[in-house]
Amino acid sequence: MAMARLQQTQxxxxxxxxxxxxxxxxC
Structure with missing residues (x-):
């Protein structure tokens, strides 16, 4: 779960x- 969340954030x-x-x- 934590790994999936980390990947999502990245x-x-x-x-x-x-x-x-x-x-x-x-610009």
Missing amino acids: ARVALHVEKWLAVAEV
């Missing part, structure tokens, strides 16, 4: 990082 963080990187590239 995936969410990765999505945020990708989104911010894209925003930084646009």
Whole structure:
């Protein structure tokens, strides 16, 4: 259970990082 939650959190963080990187590239 804890591992699944950790993976979910990592995936969410990765999505945020990708989104911010894209925003930084646009700016």
